[in-house]
Amino acid sequence: MCEIKPHIKIPFGYNFKTIWFFLVLAFFPFLSLQAEHIPRVVSITPNTTEIILILGGRSSLVGKSSACDYLPEIKDVPIVGNMGVPNIETVLSLNPDAVVSSLLMNPSDASVIENLGIKFYLLPTESFDEYYITVNKIGTILNKQKEAKKEIDRVKEGVRKLLLSSKSIATDKKPKVFWEIWNTPLITIGNKSFLNEFINLAGGISITSDINRNYFEIAKESVISADPDAIIAPGLPLDYGLELKKQLSWSSLKAVQDNRVYTDLDPNLLSVFGPRMLETIHIINDLLYKKGIDEKK
Incomplete structure (x- = not known):
């Protein structure tokens, strides 16, 4: 019986494992880009907007409130309503994954937004503990957990120094x-x-x-x-x-x-x-x- 051998020529010094390794390296960035989802977030209060920015989430911010207009780096981001007062139709048109706010004038807006398939997070920040919780939650929403921890540590250290000074x-x-x-x-x-x-x-x-x-x-x-x-x-x-x-x-x-x-x-x-x-x-x-x-x- 005649044996048929494949006519595949491998360059000198290479084998199939080496070629496969380089192929994976070549195509991995494209596979990663396809797999990664950048969250789309609307923020309707200035402090939650500032938190998104400090965590490096500018590319995720697709909507803001009119009260956030003082921030020059997001002047081109669409306005979706006033502080704590979202325009539901405008929010929906931006196709966000989540809406975040530290204030909501009409509590029923939260359930309306949720019923549209958009997650709503009410994140009060009237104390340092609440601020840390808010930063942690927004970090999770943005997939920026490391950045959130860094921000929390920065503020805690600053507060520690201020407290020592005040007590003196x-x-x-x-x-x-x-x-x-x-x-x-x-x-x-x-x-x-x-x-x-x-x-x-x-x-x-x-x-x-x-x-x-x-x-x-x-x-x-x-x-x-x-x-x-x-x-x-x-x-x-x-x-x-x-x-x-x-x-x-x-x-x-x-x-x-x-x-x-x-x-x-x-x-x-x-x-x-x-x-x-x-x-x-x-x-x-x-x-x-x-x-x-x-x-x-």
């Missing part, structure tokens, strides 16, 4: 702070607001830290009675301090007399519990431990 200041030496969200009506923070914790870490004491609320309307007489050393009012007019000097009831306040009414501050930085929070706390510390601002009298 005697309580009676810490400036009393009135944080003014708005002036008409007069809105401020309670001890459930993350801003109360920011003030503590910056070495100050909020005059409303005994109020078990996030935000609330306060009587002007309560502020006058507390006589704060500094008033922080991001977003209010630059001449707000001068206006207070003209009002008899406010003009006697230590903060007003010492020109320590601070308004020339970025609300998008100071009022967002996101990756830039350590920067915010350092800014508050700078405000509290300097003599005051120059102001024409």
